[in-house]
Amino acid sequence: MPQAVVCVKPIPDPKEWDRLSLDPETGVLKRAGISTVINPLDKNALEAALQLKDRFGWTVTVVSMAPPDTQKTLREALAMGADKVLMASDRALGGAATLATAYTLAALVRKAGDADMVFCGNMSLDGSTNQVVPQLAEFLGLPHASHVVGVETEDGSTFRVTVDLKDALLTLQHSGPMVLGLTKEANDPRLVSVMGIISAQSKPLEVFSAQDLDLDPEKIGQKGSPTIVSGLFMPEIKRRREILSGEPEEVVDRLIDGLREMGVL
Amino acid sequence: MANVSDYSGFWVFAEQINGKIADVGRELLGKARELADSKGVEAAAVVVGDLTEDEVKELISYGADKVYLLSHPNLKLYSSLTYTRLLEDLVNKEKPEAFLFGAGPLGADLAPRVAARLNTGLSAHCVDLKLNEEGGLDQVVPGFGGSLMATIVCPNHRPQMATVMPGAMKMPEPKEREGEVVRVDVGEVPSPSPEIVEFKPKERSAVALDGADVVIAGGWGIGSEENWKLLEELAEVLGGAVGATRPAIDEGWAPEDVMIGQSGKTVHPKLYIGAGISGVMHHVVGIQDSEVIVAINKDPKAQIFEVCDFGIVGDATKVLPVLISKLKEKLGE
Ligand SMILES: Cc1cc2nc3c(=O)[nH]c(=O)nc-3n(C[C@H](O)[C@H](O)[C@H](O)COP(=O)(O)OP(=O)(O)OC[C@H]3O[C@@H](n4cnc5c(N)ncnc54)[C@H](O)[C@@H]3O)c2cc1C
Ligand SMILES: Nc1ncnc2c1ncn2[C@@H]1O[C@H](COP(=O)(O)O)[C@@H](O)[C@H]1O
Numbered sequence: 001m002p003q004a005v006v007c008v009k010p011i012p013d014p015k016e017w018d019r020l021s022l023d024p025e026t027g028v029l030k031r032a033g034i035s036t037v038i039n040p041l042d043k044n045a046l047e048a049a050l051q052l053k054d055r056f057g058w059t060v061t062v063v064s065m066a067p068p069d070t071q072k073t074l075r076e077a078l079a080m081g082a083d084k085v086l087m088a089s090d091r092a093l094g095g096a097a098t099l100a101t102a103y104t105l106a107a108l109v110r111k112a113g114d115a116d117m118v119f120c121g122n123m124s125l126d127g128s129t130n131q132v133v134p135q136l137a138e139f140l141g142l143p144h145a146s147h148v149v150g151v152e153t154e155d156g157s158t159f160r161v162t163v164d165l166k167d168a169l170l171t172l173q174h175s176g177p178m179v180l181g182l183t184k185e186a187n188d189p190r191l192v193s194v195m196g197i198i199s200a201q202s203k204p205l206e207v208f209s210a211q212d213l214d215l216d217p218e219k220i221g222q223k224g225s226p227t228i229v230s231g232l233f234m235p236e237i238k239r240r241r242e243i244l245s246g247e248p249e250e251v252v253d254r255l256i257d258g259l260r261e262m263g264v265l
Numbered sequence: 266m267a268n269v270s271d272y273s274g275f276w277v278f279a280e281q282i283n284g285k286i287a288d289v290g291r292e293l294l295g296k297a298r299e300l301a302d303s304k305g306v307e308a309a310a311v312v313v314g315d316l317t318e319d320e321v322k323e324l325i326s327y328g329a330d331k332v333y334l335l336s337h338p339n340l341k342l343y344s345s346l347t348y349t350r351l352l353e354d355l356v357n358k359e360k361p362e363a364f365l366f367g368a369g370p371l372g373a374d375l376a377p378r379v380a381a382r383l384n385t386g387l388s389a390h391c392v393d394l395k396l397n398e399e400g401g402l403d404q405v406v407p408g409f410g411g412s413l414m415a416t417i418v419c420p421n422h423r424p425q426m427a428t429v430m431p432g433a434m435k436m437p438e439p440k441e442r443e444g445e446v447v448r449v450d451v452g453e454v455p456s457p458s459p460e461i462v463e464f465k466p467k468e469r470s471a472v473a474l475d476g477a478d479v480v481i482a483g484g485w486g487i488g489s490e491e492n493w494k495l496l497e498e499l500a501e502v503l504g505g506a507v508g509a510t511r512p513a514i515d516e517g518w519a520p521e522d523v524m525i526g527q528s529g530k531t532v533h534p535k536l537y538i539g540a541g542i543s544g545v546m547h548h549v550v551g552i553q554d555s556e557v558i559v560a561i562n563k564d565p566k567a568q569i570f571e572v573c574d575f576g577i578v579g580d581a582t583k584v585l586p587v588l589i590s591k592l593k594e595k596l597g598e
Contacts, residue, residue: 014512017410018543040515099381125511126409128528129389130368134345134378143346143459146374160462165370166522167282168466170343174459226386226422230403232413235546237572239558245565245578248587255559255588256595258575264536264557265596 002116002156003059004049005109007136008077008085010036010070011126036073041121043080043189044182048151049119050081050190056156058116059083063108065093065101071205078200079192085205086111092210092217097225098127102135104220107213109140115177117159122146122181133181145172146181267385267423269362274307275300276361276424278352279324279332280371281314283466284341288436289367291327293429295437296394297365298328303396306362309333311355313348315341318446325444327437332446333359337454342464343371344457349378351451356383361424363402365394368428368528380426386419387426390527392433392550401425407527411545412568432475432531433550472506472522472530479505480534480555482525484548485512486541486562486581493518495585496540502592508532510548513541526551540581544569561585 012034019034052058060082064074068089078085086108093104109115118140123130130146137144149169150162161180163170210220218224242258244251259265275297279290294310301308309331310324315338324332335351352375356364364379366372368390380387392414393405401418402425408415419425474480481500487493493513500507509519510526525532526548537555541562542548549572552558560573561581570576577584 014515097386098377099384099386102381127389129377130373131377131380131387131389134374135381138349138378138381144374144378145345145459147370161459163370165282165343166467168464170461171463171465172459173462178459226384227388227404227417227419229408229415230397230418231416232408233416235414237549237553239572240574241570241576242574243565243570243576243578248579248584251577251579252584252587252591255575255577256591259536259557259559262557262574 001059005115005118006049007120008042008062009039009124010066010073011039013037039124045119047187047189061112065104075200078203079196090210095222098131100224106139118179122183137179144179148180148182149185272360272362272423274361276309276364278366279310289431292434293365294328296434326439335449339454352379353382364424364426366428368430385422388417391427407546411547474506477506479503479536480532482508482539484510484542
């Protein structure tokens with residue numbers, strides 16, 4: 001059976017981001033007590049793969065590099081319909097920039113066996129780098145396309161992929177594996193059914209260490225990340241900062257007067 | 266790891282679509298010029314496409330000492346594999362210390378692959394670039410969580426690579442300058458693979474936000490599509506344009522291309538009014554150049570109040586209707 005591999009990243013729930021903070025001393029993110037969810041666009045990636053499963057009987061394998069406590073979140077991908085999850089979880093993988101992340105994900109994709117198509121979200125909400133898709137493709141030696149707004153196939157072997165370049169739409173045609181970064185225009189992800197949740201419990205979820213994956217210790221985690229955060233600072237912003245509170249009628253009058261004083265009305 | 270001292274000069278990838286060089290390349294050249302001058306090294310632009318020397322030499326006036334032109338009919342349309350190979354060869358030959366890309370869909374798609382090929386670092390959506398004491402490039406982005414700014418460096422790998430959103434850097438004034446167009450021998454260029462079967466330029470209606478004197482922005486706190494109409498009404502009264510934060514776009518209240526901030530647009534209005542916006546750095550970096558900033562938020566501790574000229578503590582759905590009707594009244598006077 002052909003296989004689709006889907007990269008799924010658990011991220012801190014954006015609805016709780018106001019509770020996230022950076023420790024100004026250490027620069028470490030304080031994320032204790034914040035729940036994780038599947039990165040939204042990764043559901044579009046999963047949906048594209050599941051459609052190939054529905055239409056042509058493909059196997060759908062999810063890969064993820066994430067801390068062990070995100071397994072519950074990844075089970076949601078199984079509940080949507082994926083067949084199995086392969087995850088890389090290891091302290092040595094922590095602090096990875098996109099290069100090290102892509103290197104690690106590439107090892108997971110290889111572990112999954114022959115991938116006939118690799119689907120990713122176009123970007124992760126917490127990283128928002130848009131970098132993993134092209135870099136994963138580079139490590140796998142495959143062509144890639146990001147900003148994908150449409151994936152079509154008639155026979156499950158030749159694909160037409162439409163890319164939004166903002167000023168133009170580009171359609172690629174390819175037979176053979178690619179790494180695709182999907183946007184939310186690409187499809188509407190299905191909802192999880194009760195049956196899905198039940199069957200997810202018995203589907204395989206395998207966890208690998210860096211060693212299990214034969215990863216080069218120089219290329220993973222912080223060590224494998226050419227970029228580092230060298231400092232944190234608060235930009236100096238000088239503004240008038242006149243704070244008004246009270247009845248809307250009163251504050252609005254004061255605001256309009258203020259804006260006139262400053263010459264912008 | 267690269268021998269860092271072998272690398273010199275600041276490069277900009279000036280992307281073209283359909284034979285037209287995008288503005289972001291010119292904007293970045295202004296920055297590259299500034300950085301190159303303070304180190305006494307060269308600034309260069311790299312153009313890949315099907316273009317003549319005459320079509321690219323204007324980049325000299327924007328700050329390039331050299332414009333590397335990689336031209337071939339098969340390079341007219343973007344192909345990540347071919348473009349990556351050509352840039353890899355050129356970087357390995359000429360060894361620039363830094364290579365900047367616009368974070369439009371093309372640059373954002375290409376730069377990561379080039380960085381991985383060269384085994385170097387790439388920082389995404391930088392809002393500022395400056396030199397540090399070691400002569401390295403400090404790449405400034407909002408820190409995760411958005412309460413602080415973070416400086417990213419790439420100490421041991423070259424080139425130092427960064428992407429920057431269109432509009433985030435100021436467009437330099439073109440000047441009469443010396444410089445040369447260097448035609449790079451590209452050899453045999455295969456036609457793009459994967460095959461490009463269709464290329465459809467879009468009729469793009471200019472987004473009103475770009476040059477607007479008044480920007481009304483809404484965030485997640487606006488609460489519903491129904492309430493969003495209040496922002497549109499206010500924008501109409503003031504003759505302005507509506508912008509949004511990412512959560513508001515995710516909710517579907519506003520289109521993707523009006524996002525303001527680190528991964529969106531930078532606006533420069535006379536008046537910015539932000540309602541229901543918490544004011545993390547990811548958004549604030551896109552509004553800092555506004556002449557006057559007004560914030561409406563019901564949480565007196567919201568971070569946006571630290572960076573505004575006028576802050577109204579209150580429910581936006583109650584304040585906005587009053588603001589709209591009073592402005593209608595007073596502007597009518
Ligand atoms: C790498 C990266 C890049 C990013 N780039 C961008 C970017 O370019 N642009 C961007 O916008 N975001 C960006 N984000 C997201 C950013 O971190 C914030 O999540 C986002 O800016 C918050 O939007 P918000 O203020 O609308 O929502 P929230 O943070 O949820 O804030 C809503 C605010 O509304 C207030 N509120 C609620 N109800 C009302 C009411 N009735 N009346 C008045 N006030 C009310 C609340 O007090 C709160 O302060 C990025 C994130 C990352 C990680
Ligand atoms: N740690 C990870 N585990 C699994 N997939 C990932 C991971 N990081 C990134 N991805 C995938 O790469 C896409 C783009 O992420 P980014 O480049 O960080 O914006 C995501 O939508 C995921 O599909």
